[in-house]
Each structure stands twice: as structure tokens, then as C-alpha cells.
Amino acid sequence: MTLRLTVAQALVRFLANQYSERDGVEQRFFPGCFGIFGHGNVAGVAQALLEAHSTGIDLPYHLARNEQGMVHAAVGYARMRNRLQAMACTASIGPGSTNMLTGAALATTNRIPVLLLPSDVFATRVASPVLQELEDPRTYDVSVNDPFRPLSRFFDRIWRPEQLPSALLGAMRVLTDPAETGAVTIALPQDVQAEAHDWPDELFAKRVWHIGRPVPEPAALARAVEIIRSAQRPLLVAGGGVHYSEATEALRHFAEATGIPVADTQAGKGALLWDHPQAVGGVGSTGSPVANALARDADVVIGVGTRYSDFTTASRTAFQAPDVRFVNLNVAAFDAAKHAGEMLVADARVGLEALTAALEGHSVADTGYAAHREEWNRVVDEAVHLGHGPLPAQTEVLGALNEEMHATDVVVQAAGSMPGDLQMLWRARDAKQYHVEYAYSCMGYEIAGALGIKMAAPDREVFALVGDGSYLMMAQELVTAVSEGIKLNLVIVQNHGFASIGSLSESLGSQRFGTAYRYRNPDTGLLDGGRLPVDLAANAESLGADVIRVRTIGEFRDAIARSRASERTTAIHIETDPLAPVPSSESWWDVPVSEVAQLESTRQARKSYEASKAAQRPLLGPLIGRNER
The missing domain is CATH 3.40.50.1220 (TPP-binding domain)
Structure with a gap:
């Protein structure tokens, strides 16, 4: 028996019938699909999702506001579900699809499964060059989607309907393989999406992918x-x-x-x-x-x-x-x-x-x-109750949030100075309380990732911690959370720039150059004038969130309770001092410093760099039996 469906309709029907199983627990592998529609997929995947909904095929669609953001949300979902479920993401041709490249890099770097469905050029080439097509004079089979190849654990392009079944099975093999998983990309030429084909019934049968537990040899x-x-x-x-x-x-x-x-x-x-x-x-x-x-x-x-x-x-x-x-x-x-x-x-x-x-x-x-551990806990207690003023220290904000959150709540972070402070200071009271994306450390992950986490764990309160740098990179998925009725707690830490890179810049002799949000100073020609009047709280409110503005740690604690009690997405805005002290990890990170420089600050930083670099090890095995010289 066969079914006559378009490629997009067959794709959606297949995805709706995939399941994963581990330890006897079976669940649908794709609980839904994020998407933004344009001329590349509006008549293909969009039509297929609409038709699926009208005919009872269960693959819910979620409208995202940024293509990179929806991939981040999919990553947050899959990570929260321990990679036993994944989301699909569809985008239109050209910039809609290439906007997902950063998300693909993040997913693969973090070893998290996500299925990307970028739209592509006409397979027939009958109208080439089409709008948003990259023309490569060396060959006609390259499109803007080819950069997905090195960023994906599996990549295929469906030039003909007959290629779809093998591509789908290959995609599922990688998505459900704990050792190989990451971003999986199936590029869909826009004309092929709408092309009809006779498909064998068995393609749409329920298929269970068993995720094993390999035993040690x-x-x-x-x-x-x-x-x-x-x-x-x-x-x-x-x-x-x-x-x-x-x-x-x-x-x-x-x-x-x-x-x-x-x-x-x-x-x-x-x-x-x-x-x-x-x-x-x-x-x-x-x-x-x-x-x-x-x-x-x-x-x-x-x-x-x-x-x-x-x-x-x-x-x-x-x-x-x-x-x-x-x-x-x-x-x-x-x-x-x-x-x-x-x-x-x-x-x-x-x-x-x-x-x-x-x-x-x-x-x-x-x-x-044990004694060293006890002393470090005392240092942490001091850092999170610093009493810094007039603006509080970031460590105090993190400490108050840690103390006010319930064990089953989730804190989400990704970039800037907060991941470092969090790893040093956060006291995790539940295995899933701490969610920091630090393999790719992608600015803008926080709100979008929190959306996916909340979708994966609706019974948990999710707190997205975001500095002004990351907030301005990507806050659009607040709109998605509001439209879906998904309640998030957002903590906006206003520090007027890139606090982490500012501190790093100073330690490397670059004097915090270009790391603060300032007006250009006509006297110096640099961006070291007055602070920009950016109101992140007003921006969050304009996107549909309730907003609580606080100035002190006491007010911040009260705001956490108010946000938790609310049924609506709520943003808490607090300004911190980016120069406040942070405990030392007594460790090092290799960021090369200019070997020659006119700036004395850079020359001194290079000396420190060379001293630290001398301790690097190749880690190629023990030095047992080495001849000492």
C-alpha cells in the first residue's frame, strides 16, 4: 500500500511516529516543531503542519520569533529531557535558514540532538537564480545551506522525493545515538517540499528507537x-x-x-x-x-x-x-x-x-x-552576602537567587561573567537545578533556552539570568513565551556592557577597550562617554512581560517571591557594579596576549601570560621513567 503525499507532508507524518525508549520507558521523540515561515517553506512544511493538525496527526507547531532562538529553545528542551526527546526547527530559504547556523554550532558543540529543516533553492533550477540564492560560479549544487555540513553530525539535501526515506532514517540514527548526536540537518529545496510522491505505508508506521546503555569491555x-x-x-x-x-x-x-x-x-x-x-x-x-x-x-x-x-x-x-x-x-x-x-x-x-x-x-x-572545603564555603558565604554598595555586587544577586529558589527550580545562563561566578558560587540542590550552556557559551541563549526548558519541565519554575549584553543579543523569545502562555522568570542584571570581557580585557592589558555601553566621546574619539540610556526593563515590558524594578538585595528577594507567585512571565531588573570583587578560582585560562606592544599594560600582561603558560602540560601520559635533565 502507498500514500500519495507531498515531501513535506510525508516528513511531518514520519516525525510524528518516531519514539525513543530507554530502560523500558517509551516516549515520542519529537514532541513538536518550532518554525518561522517564509517563501521557502510556507507552501511546503507549513502546509504540511496545518494539514497534520486538521487530520489528527500529532506534531504541535510553535511559532518562534528568531531562527537562532528557536534552535536554542530546542536545545534547552532536549537537554532537560536528557536527550531522549528532541524538537524539529523549520525555517524559510536564505537568511531564515542561515540564522540557524549558530544554533547548529551550539547543539553540536554541546552534543545535544536537534533536527534542523532549512529550506533550500529550487532543485529543478527552472527559475534560478531565485530570491536569496547564492550563486557560486564554480558549481550549481552549492547553496547557503552548505555551511550546515561542518556544524551538523548528519547532513543531507533532498533533491528528489525518493531520497527522503533514507535521509530520515539516517537522521534518526544520529539523533538517538548518545555518542554521535548533535545538530542534524535535512535541507529541503522549496519546490521538492511541495512535490507529490507515492510513499510506502511502512514509512509512517510507529518506529521505536532503542537507546541502549553500552557496557564496558x-x-x-x-x-x-x-x-x-x-x-x-x-x-x-x-x-x-x-x-x-x-x-x-x-x-x-x-x-x-x-x-x-x-x-x-x-x-x-x-x-x-x-x-x-x-x-x-x-x-x-x-x-x-x-x-x-x-x-x-x-x-x-x-x-x-x-x-x-x-x-x-x-x-x-x-x-x-x-x-x-x-x-x-x-x-x-x-x-x-x-x-x-x-x-x-x-x-x-x-x-x-x-x-x-x-x-x-x-x-x-x-x-x-574537608578543612579546605569548609574554608571555601566560608569564602562563598562572604561573597554572596558582601554588602557591597552603593550598587550590589553580582555575587550577591546570584547568592540571593540561589537561596530563594526551590531545589526543583532551574537557573539558566550561558555567557558573560555569570557562568564563571555561577560555577564557583552556585550550590546545586537538585540534579537538574543548574543549566549553564558553556560549551559554546552563546550570548542570547538564556531566554530562548529557558523557553525550551520550561516546555520540557512545566512543573518547574525556570529563572533565566541574563546580563544586558546577552539580553540585547536576543530577547525575542519572550514574545513566544507570552503567546504560548508559558511562564518564565527573567532576571535582568544591568551592568552597562560586557562585564566578563571587560574584566578579561583589563587582565590582558587591553584596558576594557570597547566593552562598555557608552556614547562616543568627541574629546577622545572613543566610546568612553556617558552611559547609554538603555532601559531593558521597559523593553521587556514592551514584549509582554510583567516587570519588577529593584535596587537592593532585599527588594530583589521580595521580587523573586512575587515572580514565583505570578502566572505570567515576569522580569526582575536590578543594576549591579561590574567592578565588584569576585573570589579567585586559583586557576588560569589561556587567552593569548600580544607578544609586542607599545602599551605598558599589555607588556605587563604578557609577562604574566608567559609565566602561567609555562605550567601547561601536553597530557600525553605519565612521565614515568623520564630522564631528568
């Missing part, structure tokens, strides 16, 4: 256990893979059974709750001095579900023991092989359970980090 497990048993100063680094595999309990059992302290990455925060006696905080450039002190001395580092970004390794200066070895438990061999580690390629939960069983009876000696 016995010999690899034995090698990993031998290394861990030999360790005198082991440290476990928990990454996002712990969350995605729902391995938080397995991690806790492992830590308690072995006595090994647990540090975390930005994506792994909350894998072991902050008040657990073996939780030592974030590791790396914006981590805690406790974790970083343990990292410097560790002779074995057990990485679980981490990709070892430069922030996690402090640009390869975090691990300084000459004989340090790595045991890497990761579902992706690509990450398990990093730092010449012992590769334990397996699901994080299954792998941790196997390690715990194999290490039965083994426990490491207390290295005395």
Missing part, C-alpha cells in the same frame, strides 16, 4: 580498576554525560564506596549535590580552589562523561602531578581517548556501576580536603 574495565586501585590521590571529574545517562545515583554510590572526591564541570554541576561531603565543586578556570588543589596533586583523574574543555583543564594547567594518569568513562570513544587516558567506552551509569562493583572493598585514604 571487560579487559578495559580491568585495566581501569587496576589504575584506580593504584591511585593515592584520585579525583573524579563529573561531566554532562552523568546527567544525560541519569547516573547521579550511581555516581553517589561510587563516591561513597571508594571515598574518591568528586569535582564537576559546567555541564556536570549537580551530578553530586553541593552539600555531599565528597563534592568539592567545579574544577578548572572558574572552579573552586578546593577542586583545583586536588586536581594539581591528583595522580589519577577519573573523567566521567566529560569532554575536557579548556575551562575544565584550566587550559591544561590543572593537572600537574608528573605521573598523572587518566581513566575516561565516556559513551563516545572520541572523548574517552583524550589525554592518553585508559578508554572505558560505556554508558556512564552502567560504567559507574561496574567500577563500583569491581572496586568493592577498596577505599582511598582521606587527603584532608
Whole structure:
């Protein structure tokens, strides 16, 4: 039997019948589709979604306001659902589709599944060049969608209807593969979208994609256990893979059974709750001095579900023991092989359970980090109750929010100075409370990501933390939240520029150049005049949000309660001092400084840079047996 449908209609019908299953729990893989329609998809995918709704095919459509924003929302949704569900995103030809490129990069960098459906040029070329078509004089088969290729884990373009089934199956294979997932792109020429074809019934049958839990290879497990048993100063680094595999309990059992302290990455925060006696905080450039002190001395580092970004390794200066070895438990061999580690390629939960069983009876000696941990908690308490004035410090805002939020609430952040402050200071009381996108650290993710998170977890209160830089990058999805009746809590921290880059600029000898929102000064010719009269609260109100303006931390606490009690999207606006102090992570991040300069500030920064860079390690294996010179 066959059905005569357009390519777009067949696509929608297929997506509506895809399911995922893990541990016996089955759910629809695509709970909906974000989209913005234009001449590339209004007669194709748009018509198909409308027809699906009218004929009872369940693939809800959500109108977004920015194509990049809708991909961010899809990423927030999929991450909150531990990658067991994903959203599709459709856009019109040309700029509508290329606006999704940043979202594709973010999804793939973060290893989060999202299906992108960019519209494309005419396959027939009958009217070429069409509006918004890129003409490449070397070939006629390149379009503006080709940049999606390196940004996607799977890419295909449907030149003919017959190509659709294999492309869809290939897309689902990657979307549901924990080791390979990321952005998946199926480019849809606008004429092909509307072209009819006879499709086999089996294409639209319910299809369940089983997401397995790969077990560790016995010999690899034995090698990993031998290394861990030999360790005198082991440290476990928990990454996002712990969350995605729902391995938080397995991690806790492992830590308690072995006595090994647990540090975390930005994506792994909350894998072991902050008040657990073996939780030592974030590791790396914006981590805690406790974790970083343990990292410097560790002779074995057990990485679980981490990709070892430069922030996690402090640009390869975090691990300084000459004989340090790595045991890497990761579902992706690509990450398990990093730092010449012992590769334990397996699901994080299954792998941790196997390690715990194999290490039965083994426990490491207390290295005395409890006192250091207690001292660091005192420093955090001081930072979040600083009493800074006349404007409050950002650390006080974060501390008050942390204390006023419920354990099951979610804080969302992505860029600027806040991710660093959050990793150092935030005390996660639930595995899903902390949601910081820091693999791509994309300004503008916060509000759009919060929208997707709230859609994925409607019973949780979601607080999007956004500085003025990120707010001005992308606030449009506030309109989507309002139109959908999806309640968000927004905290706008007004600091009149790019506070994070301002501080970084100063440390690199660039004197905060070009990092503040100012009028151009006719006397200097620079943007160092008076502050711009930008009213972010008024802007949020114009987009449909209720707004609460506060000046003090006491007022801010009251506003959090009011926002929580409201059924409408609410923005809290507070101004902070971008120069207020922040505790040190006692770590480093490699940002090159000009090797030659006329500015004395830059020359001094270069000296500091060279001193720090001397501690970088290639991390190619232990230096056992090295001839000392």
C-alpha cells in the first residue's frame, strides 16, 4: 500500500511516529516543531503542519520569533529531557535558514540532538537564480545551506522525493545515538517540499528507537580498576554525560564506596549535590580552589562523561602531578581517548556501576580536603552576602537567587561573567537545578533556552539570568513565551556592557577597550562617554512581560517571591557594579596576549601570560621513567 503525499507532508507524518525508549520507558521523540515561515517553506512544511493538525496527526507547531532562538529553545528542551526527546526547527530559504547556523554550532558543540529543516533553492533550477540564492560560479549544487555540513553530525539535501526515506532514517540514527548526536540537518529545496510522491505505508508506521546503555569491555574495565586501585590521590571529574545517562545515583554510590572526591564541570554541576561531603565543586578556570588543589596533586583523574574543555583543564594547567594518569568513562570513544587516558567506552551509569562493583572493598585514604572545603564555603558565604554598595555586587544577586529558589527550580545562563561566578558560587540542590550552556557559551541563549526548558519541565519554575549584553543579543523569545502562555522568570542584571570581557580585557592589558555601553566621546574619539540610556526593563515590558524594578538585595528577594507567585512571565531588573570583587578560582585560562606592544599594560600582561603558560602540560601520559635533565 502507498500514500500519495507531498515531501513535506510525508516528513511531518514520519516525525510524528518516531519514539525513543530507554530502560523500558517509551516516549515520542519529537514532541513538536518550532518554525518561522517564509517563501521557502510556507507552501511546503507549513502546509504540511496545518494539514497534520486538521487530520489528527500529532506534531504541535510553535511559532518562534528568531531562527537562532528557536534552535536554542530546542536545545534547552532536549537537554532537560536528557536527550531522549528532541524538537524539529523549520525555517524559510536564505537568511531564515542561515540564522540557524549558530544554533547548529551550539547543539553540536554541546552534543545535544536537534533536527534542523532549512529550506533550500529550487532543485529543478527552472527559475534560478531565485530570491536569496547564492550563486557560486564554480558549481550549481552549492547553496547557503552548505555551511550546515561542518556544524551538523548528519547532513543531507533532498533533491528528489525518493531520497527522503533514507535521509530520515539516517537522521534518526544520529539523533538517538548518545555518542554521535548533535545538530542534524535535512535541507529541503522549496519546490521538492511541495512535490507529490507515492510513499510506502511502512514509512509512517510507529518506529521505536532503542537507546541502549553500552557496557564496558571487560579487559578495559580491568585495566581501569587496576589504575584506580593504584591511585593515592584520585579525583573524579563529573561531566554532562552523568546527567544525560541519569547516573547521579550511581555516581553517589561510587563516591561513597571508594571515598574518591568528586569535582564537576559546567555541564556536570549537580551530578553530586553541593552539600555531599565528597563534592568539592567545579574544577578548572572558574572552579573552586578546593577542586583545583586536588586536581594539581591528583595522580589519577577519573573523567566521567566529560569532554575536557579548556575551562575544565584550566587550559591544561590543572593537572600537574608528573605521573598523572587518566581513566575516561565516556559513551563516545572520541572523548574517552583524550589525554592518553585508559578508554572505558560505556554508558556512564552502567560504567559507574561496574567500577563500583569491581572496586568493592577498596577505599582511598582521606587527603584532608574537608578543612579546605569548609574554608571555601566560608569564602562563598562572604561573597554572596558582601554588602557591597552603593550598587550590589553580582555575587550577591546570584547568592540571593540561589537561596530563594526551590531545589526543583532551574537557573539558566550561558555567557558573560555569570557562568564563571555561577560555577564557583552556585550550590546545586537538585540534579537538574543548574543549566549553564558553556560549551559554546552563546550570548542570547538564556531566554530562548529557558523557553525550551520550561516546555520540557512545566512543573518547574525556570529563572533565566541574563546580563544586558546577552539580553540585547536576543530577547525575542519572550514574545513566544507570552503567546504560548508559558511562564518564565527573567532576571535582568544591568551592568552597562560586557562585564566578563571587560574584566578579561583589563587582565590582558587591553584596558576594557570597547566593552562598555557608552556614547562616543568627541574629546577622545572613543566610546568612553556617558552611559547609554538603555532601559531593558521597559523593553521587556514592551514584549509582554510583567516587570519588577529593584535596587537592593532585599527588594530583589521580595521580587523573586512575587515572580514565583505570578502566572505570567515576569522580569526582575536590578543594576549591579561590574567592578565588584569576585573570589579567585586559583586557576588560569589561556587567552593569548600580544607578544609586542607599545602599551605598558599589555607588556605587563604578557609577562604574566608567559609565566602561567609555562605550567601547561601536553597530557600525553605519565612521565614515568623520564630522564631528568
